Amino acid sequence: MGSDTSFEIIFERLLQVTGATTDSNLAKLLQIKPQSVAAAKKRRQLPPGWVVTVAQNFGVTTDWLFFGKGPVRRDDRQPPAEVAARKGADTLAIKNLQRVLAERNLRIQELEQQLAQTKEEALTVYRRAFNAMCPPADSAHGPPHYKEPSLSSPKDKSLKKKK
DSSP states (O other): OOOHHHHHHHHHHHHHHHTOOSHHHHHHHHTSOHHHHHHHHHHTOOOHHHHHHHHHHHTBOHHHHHHSOSOSBTTOOSOHHHHHHHHHHHHHHHHHHHHHHHHHHHHHHHHHHHHHHHHHHHHHHHHHHHHHHSOOTTSTTOSOOOOOOOSSOHHHHHHHHHO
């Protein structure tokens, strides 16, 4: 594929696009043996099929991989400065969303604590009211007049009587 310099440049672009950090990583991504990568490096020649495979699998243009010209990604129709600005805006939007999510999670925790406290207060009020209405049986007020509601319905009792 040309001179040593073009081999090194194209090989670096392949590594950059794929995120591969070793020959083995690159071989795995290309679905080839690591020895093939070592042999290509030794010969200083890249098979064009590797460039095409990376372009297809990673959404980049072969023009950029081979020559360093044109948009890097197939979907990049904007000049590189606008793409960088868009990526910066996306990063800022993600950070803002993460901040909002963290604030909402904190608010949810606060509301859950308030709910637990309110439940406990309601239970305390209920117990006081119940104890005021139903003093213990051995007190001077006589037996409690509050009866727990029955768990079975009247229909169930009438059905049992008929049997």
